[in-house]
Amino acid sequence: MASDATTKSGGLLETVKTIVYALLIAGLFRSLLFQPFWIPSGSMKDTLLIGDFLFVNKLAYGYSYASCPSIPAFGIDAKKICGFVDGDNTRLFGSEPERGDVVVFRHPVSGADFIKRVVGLPGDRVQMKNGVLHLNDEAVKLEHGGTFVETMEPQGPQGGLPRCENGAVGQGGKCEKTRLIETLPNGVSHSILNIETSFVDNTGVFTVPAGHFFFVGDNRDNSTDSRVTQSRGGVGFVPFENLIGRADRVMFSSAGRSMFAFWTWRSDRFFKAIE
Structure with missing residues (x-):
């Protein structure tokens, strides 16, 4: 026994x-299969809000070095694990994103995870004119979508304050932004926000190289994206191998500094499809 x-x-x-x-x-x-991702900034408002939680679908575009996990807090870096497949800009079981997809990708220089919307495909000519996106020398369709309103208060774990189109707003006041509905050439429609006239509202023409993609944030005046080159601190063109996966649905959302603060949960965003 x-x-x-x-x-x-x-x-x-x-x-x-x-x-x-x-x-x-x-x-x-x-x-x-899937990678969890918290939305840390307001660059994709109002499609994605600070505190939204989602799973990134890695099956959508196949696999590359960027598919490996990266947890900087623990010194886990994708290039350290899967760097042997980095640099050839190819993917296993690769499938290119479609225009309008919301994608998580690795910044080509810093390696940080970003989430933006694909607007430019390989070979496309991309330009911003007076805040209007032009693709292959044609302006995309824009329609009025009302006003996006949020409360002027600290948002998310970082406690940042939103930027407002309606000028200086006191704590607890209504922070407003013009909402427009943008329709891309393939018929994908989504909302974008406007805050002010900024330097990225008028750009030169970007011709997207083969094997690369052009990304912008839906909160157009509050997004670091492909409209600024990497040499100037932007994102520039993103190689195919840097894509991590597609964001399809918000699983959970919290407006507070902690997911455990149940009184800040946004139940209306649970399982919300990302358009």
């Missing part, structure tokens, strides 16, 4: 094995 000590030892070993297997399965799930 086994002693109590042996039984306890065996039970502990089984527990440890179960935990290890669970972590391995979770790691495999994260690396190959």
Whole structure:
């Protein structure tokens, strides 16, 4: 008959094995299928709000070095793990994004994760004129979409304040932005916001190279994206291999500094499709 000590030892070993297997399965799930992503900034308002939580679909565009997990807080970097496949701009089971997809990708220089919307495909000519997106020398269709209103208060864990089109707004006041509905040439429609006339409202012509994509944020005057080159601190053209996956649906959303503050949950955004 086994002693109590042996039984306890065996039970502990089984527990440890179960935990290890669970972590391995979770790691495999994260690396190959879906990656969790919190929205940290307002660059994609009002499509995505600060505090939205979603899973990025890695199956959408196949796999590259960027598909590997990256957790800077623990020193885990995708290039350190999968750097051996970096640099050739190819993907395993690769499928290119469609115009209008909302995509999480690795910044070509810093390696930080960004989330923006694809507007320019390889070979496209992209230009901003007076705040209007032009693709291949044609202005995209714009329609009035009303006014986006949010409260002037700290948002998310970083506690940043929103920017407003209606000037200086006191704490607790209504922060307003013009909302427009933009329709891309393939028929994809989504809302964009305007705050002010900024330097990225008028640009030169960008010709997207082969194997690269052009991204912009929906909150046009509050987004660091492809309208600014990498040499000037922007995103520039993003290589195909830097794509992580497509954002399809918001799973959970919290307006507060912590997901545990249930009184700040936005239940109307739970399982909301991303358009």
